[in-house]
Amino acid sequence: MSNAKLLPLIEPSDGQAAVTPCCPPLTERPFSAEEAEVAARMFKALGDPVRLRLFSAVASHEGGEACVCDISDVGVSQPTVSHHLKKLKEAGLLSSERRGTWVYYRVEPSVLAAMGKLLTGVPAVV
Amino acid sequence: MSNAKLLPLIEPSDGQAAVTPCCPPLTERPFSAEEAEVAARMFKALGDPVRLRLFSAVASHEGGEACVCDISDVGVSQPTVSHHLKKLKEAGLLSSERRGTWVYYRVEPSVLAAMGKLLTGVPAVV
Numbered sequence: 439m440s441n442a443k444l445l446p447l448i449e450p451s452d453g454q455a456a457v458t459p460c461c462p463p464l465t466e467r468p469f470s471a472e473e474a475e476v477a478a479r480m481f482k483a484l485g486d487p488v489r490l491r492l493f494s495a496v497a498s499h500e501g502g503e504a505c506v507c508d509i510s511d512v513g514v515s516q517p518t519v520s521h522h523l524k525k526l527k528e529a530g531l532l533s534s535e536r537r538g539t540w541v542y543y544r545v546e547p548s549v550l551a552a553m554g555k556l557l558t559g560v561p562a563v564v
Numbered sequence: 565m566s567n568a569k570l571l572p573l574i575e576p577s578d579g580q581a582a583v584t585p586c587c588p589p590l591t592e593r594p595f596s597a598e599e600a601e602v603a604a605r606m607f608k609a610l611g612d613p614v615r616l617r618l619f620s621a622v623a624s625h626e627g628g629e630a631c632v633c634d635i636s637d638v639g640v641s642q643p644t645v646s647h648h649l650k651k652l653k654e655a656g657l658l659s660s661e662r663r664g665t666w667v668y669y670r671v672e673p674s675v676l677a678a679m680g681k682l683l684t685g686v687p688a689v690v
Contacts, residue, residue: 464620464671465620467620467624468617468620468621468624468635468637469621471613471638474614474616474617477616481607481610482607482611482612483611484607485605485608485610486604487597487601488600490595490600491594491596491597493590494590494593494595494600498591498592498593498594502591511594545591550590550683550684551683551684554681557679557683558676558677560686
């Protein structure tokens with residue numbers, strides 16, 4: 439199965455990700471195997487404490503973006519930080535952009551909103 | 565570390581779970597190690613496709629509750645279903661009650677609301 443099939447992301451040319459939510463609210467009807475595959479991938483990405491700390495560090499950083507240099511204060515090595523950021527990116531939760539020496543990571547608010555709606559059934563304004 | 569420390573649940577005597585949300589919205593500030601531990605546990609529980617299908621089967625079942633007999637249509641054995649339901653219960657996402665032969669599982673809407681708020685920063689009405 440290709441990444442393109444798993445990820446609910448389309449990256450237009452301006453670098454902003456447009457997200458098609460994968461799934462209905464959990465309370466609406468039982469998920470199909472394919473829907474569960476996509477959604478579980480996103481939840482799994484947040485299911486590791488170090489990854490979640492890094493994600494909240496990016497999400498709460500000034501301007502909603504951060505480079506590895508900003509967020510390495512979680513007690514793991516920089517290669518480990520980079521590994522976790524890559525996983526979050528693969529799950530569609532972060533996008534990244536290289537500027538000079540550093541890669542900057544940015545949270546995808548539309549993905550968070552879609553996950554929130556999946557959990558609560560209520561669309562969030564982000 | 566005890567389960568009681570990890571789980572943000574208090575079970576009052578009437579069997580309804582009262583939930584103290586563990587964490588601020590992801591965008592508010594970087595999570596502490598302890599907050600990340602609690603929240604990652606809940607996300608991890610939803611990070612498996614079969615578990616997520618079972619969870620949505622319970623969540624969308626009539627009356628918001630279901631027994632194993634209602635939701636075994638996900639292509640895995642009943643012991644596997646029971647194993648996954650136990651994991652969801654341990655993460656505080658389901659509560660259970662035995663009635664006669666069957667154990668009935670019920671989604672904790674307040675936990676879903678707390679997770680939704682954590683993701684989006686917006687409290688949900690459930």
